[in-house]
Amino acid sequence: MELNDQIRINAPRAQVFKALNDPEILRQAIPGCEELNALSPTEFAATVAAKIGPLSAKFKGSVALADIVTPVSYTLSGEGKGGPAGFAKVRASVALAEDGAATLLSYTVQADIGGKLGQLGGALVDRTAQKLAGEFFEKFNRLVAPASEPAAVAPSAAPAPTTRLPIWWIAAAAMAAILAWYLLHASRT
Amino acid sequence: MKTISVTINGEAYVETVPVRMLLVDFIREKCGLTGTHVSCTYEGVCGACTVQLNGEAIKSCMMLAAQADGHRVTTVEGLANGEELTPLQKAFKAHHGLQCGFCTPGILMNMTEFLQKNPRPTDDEIRRGLVGNLCRCTGYVHIVDAVRAAANSAT
Amino acid sequence: MAAIPQDSKDWMGARLERKEDLRLITGHGKYVADIVLPGMLHAAFVRSDHAHAKIKRIDTTEAAALPGVVAVFTGDEFKDHCKSMRQPVLLPNLPAKYPLYYALAIDKVKFHGDPVAVIIARDKYVAEDAAELVVVDYAELPVVLDPEAALEPGAVRVHDDEADNEMFSMTFTGGATIEEQDKNAAEVEKIFQSADVVVKERFRVHRTGTTPMETRGVLAEWSPSDGLTVYNTTQRPHIDRLAFADILDIPAEKVRVIAPRDMGGGFGLKAPFYRESIVIAYAARKLKRPVRWIESRYEGLMNIGQERGQVNDLEVAATKDGKLLALRNRGVADCGTGQIGVYWGFVMPFLGAVEMPNAYTWNAGDVRLKVAFTNKACLTPSRAFGHFPTRFAIERAVDMVARKCSLEPADLRRKNLVPKLPYTSVTGEYYDSGDFLKVWDSLMVKADLPAFRREQATARAAGRYLGIGFGCGVELSGVASELMVPMENQPGYGAATVRLDPRGKAFIFGGDAPGGQGHETTISQIVAATFGISPEDTVITTGDTGTTPFGSGTIGARMGSYFASAVRKACDELKEKITHVLAHDLGVRATVEEFAFTNGEVIYARDPAKRKGFREIVERIIMFPVNLPEGEVGGLESTAFFEAAKPMICFNADCCVVEVDITNGNFKIQRWVTSEDVGNVINPMIVDGQMHGAIVQGLSNAIFEEFIYNEQGQQLTADFEHYKLATAADVPTIEITYASTPCPHTPLGTRGIGEGRPSAVSGALCNALCDALSLFNIEITELPIRPNVLWKKLQAAGAVTK
Incomplete structure (x- = not known):
């Protein structure tokens, strides 16, 4: 599965970059994110719960960061296990370009999906992943772009971590999308 | 769990079933009418589970038993009129x-x-x-x- | 040639409505999923998500704690308490690697779907819930998926305890020793060097196979006094019984296997002996409660039903007049893990290589096969056992030769069909009897090639593309012991018990389990015709090892060839006794030939006034056995065994007419015509039905069905949405002609039919498509064949598109 897109964020690049590293913003923007923990400066684990109707399940993922060029680009690789639903391995790259006062964010995500999730059909998974990525960015944009949201979430009261967090939300969004789709169309074996 | 009442081939079946029980499993396992079959993984593709709900052919793997509460179902066992085949x-x-x-x-x-x-x-x-x-x-x-x-x- | 005995003409050849139908059309069939035993538990398997991985840890605590779960077993249970699946009764007699395996995966999983644990619970849904709670920790390993890559040195090894991935390798021509084979290869090379016409192509067929509408099911019951009883969807209950006894270490007399009376199709898929059978039987014995597993379609598509995946590098040499001289083939088959009992995945490609020469005469051949392990599901037998890919290759190659010789492919085929049988092919396959030319000519009458060519020309002028294609197939009619013993370590004879009762009714018992082929009806017609009674007066019992004589199984078209013959033999023995006693009672000296069994009576032909009701004479012999002829004792029951001295065959030829839309590659089969030699026909409706079903299976395999694995070995086609079966709207109707030659080696002149029938279909279809598109020089060398494939070829050929 491959996703790529270009999003316009209504904020300067440095601010976007900072927001992408802000655990609070990420936790709010990612649909169903419950937990985010740093295992090391470049490795992080997270739990994303997808809730569709009365069903909910936890998707446990971990991600590693690489090729950091501040404030321009990252790559990341990660994997998530969805229990009986299957698993996903993700590689993503993100690039930020200045666009006047705004930022053009380009991303490419490649995912190898296995288990039942992988058998649902690529087209369905792609569409759902795109939908949820869209939801993420809509939320992220509202959190980051200052003018439209006077009540935008301020950076967390806790001291900002000095270590950089990877942009693993793309992976998590993809995995959440996949899991959500699976749950929506869960079939008995 | 839900108590449902379904009329199958003219006979009223009143049973308490898990809400998630599929109609085809209700027909086969709860009511003992095994003429209706399961051939795909409840995908609604193969048609082996086809029954009639209020006279209309439906795939009983695509429906919960609870949704048939209060309705009429006809299965293959109910087609013939006694010994008289259709x-x-x-x-x-x-x-x-x-x-x-x-x-x-x-x-x-x-x-x-x-x-x-x-x-x-x-x-x-x-x-x-x-x-x-x-x-x-x-x-x-x-x-x-x-x-x-x-x-x-x-x- | 055996004289056809006098029979009541009413039953042999009658389009009798089937005995099976009444219960099946009123919903009273009894399939394995319909059998319920008190206290029955339900099983659900946990299967690997990875194509190749070490099992680090299996955590079953949460699963076991779910209310309603009675037990959870993993591979260790079977390693410690159960023998392996690699027992002599399940091993062929062929030289191959037979990697050790147990009922559940141990230490490693080797294909996507490999079973690692099983849940036994009181409720089916709870069992599935619990299966989802089992946590397996895997360490992924690299996968090997392409069979040719698997054979390269240094390839990832599928089985640690085997030196490499070459499961099986054989040369099928030239002789038994390397020297003889090399000499033969050199002679074949000489022929190729000097031949006018040489065709050389790589033919590739995808993984596809058979998917009966009923999935597998096993219901096992353990009783301390009687031992193990298993209701199993199996075509071979008698073989299964031995496997249960050997693997579970149960004395053989304490194992009974019952193939349920109604089985929803087999097609070879229900012939192997499967791990799941052992898991369920083991659980029943350990828990001392009945356990039932009904396979989900998802599991089925993941684990079984896959066959045919093969590459054939085929060369054919011919004269410029279209006389076929030699064939040279290097086949590589993809066997998956190879770990399914009896066939181990490679016996199918083995037979496919044997059958490569088809119905043509060849001066020489050099046919070789290699079979490779890969991280995929092991192959299972599928109707047209092994020769679907080789027949595709040969039938396409023959058309290519015709093209090069500027001959009609139909004419070239006729020129090269074996003119007189018996005949032994270059691979040593024996064709016992039949008249190929008669079958072919009968097809050509129906096909009316000259008329079609005129129609085709007119259509082309109007911008429409019609095509005609031909194919033919020699198929096994049963499998003689001569072939079965080396191939499968099992006998080929047919066996039947016929028991008459004092009311003049006939009870027939056979060990082979049918899956819809109408054995009950066909056998009833034979018995009714033989004794002059009604099919209503007969009862056929199959598939219960407790009551039936030993049978190798319903495989390889054994019914019409072996089982039917054994039934006839048993009936003949009873006729001898009946007439011996009746002659004695009537005071005449007469042999059995001098009595007619007809209309419920036994009549002395020389003096028809001397006659007795069938029921009366039978009752007299069973109930009142006094004043019998010297040496006779009362009772009327006979068990007979039938073996053919040499393997037997049947033969069929196909003609396909298609129209192709060159703007998008869509094609429609306008006509499918076939000509068949099935020997003497007992029930034409049933035989027709067998042909229809086989041809449509072949079309579905060739066009729609495909098992797809991605680069990580993930199987992506585990439901009917993705693994598409042909629907009624996708396939044509079928016109059948019979041009039969009675088989001289069976008492009824019958042949076994229907098993290999799908094999010529893909070739005939693709030949028709290539003929339709001959203007653009399109050749098809790969399956599946679909509109998008044709469209791409048309684009590449620069065909006009709108």
């Missing part, structure tokens, strides 16, 4: 419209309604009407013969 059943017998028989109940339930709505179908229409029923044994040729014969016998 013209369609007789035609299947006369034209070798079945081999292993696993897909047959679903086809009978589907085609019974089909012929009610299309009393004089062409072969093409019969074949299109059968796309919701998969068969591995017959290659469909004798099935089409049987449906055609049943249609002709009614006119």
